[in-house]
Amino acid sequence: MKAITLDDTSSSKLNVREVPERPLKEGEVRVAIKAAALNHRDEWCRQGLYPNIQNGIILGSDGSGVVEEVSIGTEESWLGKEVIINPAINWGENQKAQNKDFEILGMPRNGTLAEKVIVPVDRLHLKPAHLTFEEAAGLPLAGLTAFRALFYQGEVKPGDAVLITGFGGGVAQLAFQYAVQANALVYATSSKKEKLDKASELGAKGVFNYTDPDWTSEALEQTGGFDIIIDSAAGDAINNLINVVKPGGRIVFYGATLGNPSEIIARKIFWNQIKLMGTTMGSDQDFQNMIQFVSENKVTPLIDEVFPFDKASDAFDKMKEGKQLGKIVLVP
Template identity: 70%
Template sequence: MKAVTLNFTTSSKLKLEDVPVRPLENGEVLVAIKAAALNHRDEWCRQGLYPNINEGVILGSDGSGIVEEVAEGIDLGWIGKEVIINPAINWGEDQKVQSKDFQILGMPRNGTLAEKVIVSVDRLHLKPKHLSFEEAGALPLAGLTAFRALFYQGQLKSNEKVLITGFGGGVAQFAFQFAKAAGAKVYASSSSEEKRNVAKELGAISVYDYTKEDWVENALKESEGFDLIIDSAAGDALNNLINVVKPGGKIVFYGATRGNPSTLIARKVFWNQIKIIGTTMGSDQDFEEMVSFIKDHEIKPIIDHVFTFEQAEEAFDRMKAGKQLGKIVLTP
C-alpha cells in the first residue's frame, strides 16, 4: 500500500512509499482510508520535535474510511461500515487524566496517512451521516481536544462569554463552532484579518488582533471580561489572557506554541480566583460525547484544502507556515 512515512534522509523529511500490510492480530480491524487530516503534531514529528520519534513510521492521527477486514472473533457486521477513528489509545479508566500508557495514533505506531490502517476495533465509530469522508477525516483529534477543553475542563454553559484564541487552527475552529452550538457568546482572536473576517461571518460577537497593543483594553471594554478562554499559545501572552478573563473565570490551554511565560502575574490569578487548566486530547467518553454533539448539531468541520498523498510536502508546508483556515485534508 502507499503511505506517507517519516524519513530524515529526504529534504522534506517525508517519503511516499510502498509499505506492506501486516496480518491482523486479536481485536484489530483493517480500514481502507478515504481521507486523513494533518495536525500540528505531524509537523512537529517532521521537525524531530516530538517525543519518541520513530523514523519510518506512517504519520497521521485523523482518518475516516471503510472497514475492509476484521480479525477472527470480531463482528463481521463491521465490514463495509463507514467509520471514523478515535486516535487516543490507552487513555485508561480515569476521566480526569490519561494513563502512563497513553499514545496517539501516528507516532510511535503507524497512522492514517496510508491507503490502509490497522487499529483496535474499539477505536471505531460510525461516520456521522451528514459528513463527507473529507469532513469526517478532519474531525477526530482536533474535535476531541476542543470538546474536552470546552465542556469537561471549561464546564461551558449557555450564555457564557468565551474567547477562542488563534482562530483558524483545527482545534480553535471546532471550539468556536461547539461553543456557538452550545449557546455561548463567542469571541475570537487572530493575527490574520482574513481569519478574523471568517470568525465574524460565523457569528463572533467581536474579534481581536492579538498583535495590537490595545486588544486587551478593547476586549475588556466590549465584553466586560470572559467566563472562559480556550488557548493554544501560552507564552507571555498568557498574562494578557489573565487580564481579560473574569474574576472566577477559567483559562484552558491545550498547547504552548509560544513556549513558557517568562513572567506570570500570580497575584491577579489568586486574588481573582482564576483557574488556569491544562488539557490534551480526551477520553473515550469525551470522544463518544463529541461525536453525539456533532450529530445533534450537524456541525461540519471547516476544510482549508484537500491534497493528495503525492502532495504531502505541500500540505505539510502549508501547516508549517500557518496559512490554513480550518483542517488540511489528504486523500489517497
C-alpha cells in the same frame, strides 16, 4: 499500499512509498482510508520535536474510511461501514487524566496517512452522516481536544462569554463552533483579517486582532471580561488572557506554541480566583460525547485544502507556515 512515512534521509523528511501490509491481530480491523487530516503533531514529528520519534513510521492521527477487514472473533457487522477513528489509545479509566500507557495514533504506531490503517476495533465510530469523508477526517484529534477543553475543563454553559484564541487552527475553529452551538457568547482572536471575518460569519459576537496592543482594552470594554478562554499559545501572551478573564473565570490551554512564559501575573491569578487549566486530547467518553454533539448539531469542520498523497510535502509545508483556515486534508 501507498503511505507517507517519516524519512530522516530525505530533504523533506517525508517519503511517499509502498509499505507492506501485515495480517490482523486479535481485536484489530483494517480500514481503507478515504481521507486523512494533518495536525501540528505531524509537523512536529517531521521536525524531530516529538517524543519517541521512530524513523519509517506512517504518520497521521486523523482518518476516515470504510472497514475492509476484521480479525477472527471481531464483530463482522463493522465490515463495509463508513467510520472515523478515535486516535487516543489507552486513555485508561480515569476521566480526569490519561494513564502512563496513553499514546496517539501516528507515532509511535503507524497512523492514517496511508491507503489502509490497522487499529483496534474499539477505536472505530460510525462517521456522522452529514459529513463527507474529508470533513470527517478533520474531526477526531482536533474535535476531541476542543470538546474536552470546552465542556469538561471549561464547563461551558449558555450565556457564558467565551474567547477562542488563534481562530483558524483545527482545534480553535471546532471549539468556536461547539461554543456557538452551546449558546455561549463567542469571541475570537487572530492576526489575520480573513480569519476574523470567517469567525464573524460563523457567529462571533466580537473579534480582536491580537497584534493590536490595545486589543485587551477593547475586549474588556466590549465584554467586561470572559468566563472561559480556550488557548493554544501560552507564552508571555498568557498574561493578556489573565487580564481579560473575569474573576472566577477559567483559562484552558491545550498547547504552548509560544513556549513557557518568562513571567506570569501570579497575584492576579490568586486574587481574582482564576482557574488556569491544562488539557489534551480526551477520554473515550469524551470522544463518544463529541460524536453525539457533532451529529446532533450538524457541526462541520472547516477544510482549508485537500492534497493528494503525492503532494504531502506541500501539505506539511502549509501546516508549518500556519496559513490555513481549517484543516489540511490528504487523500490517497
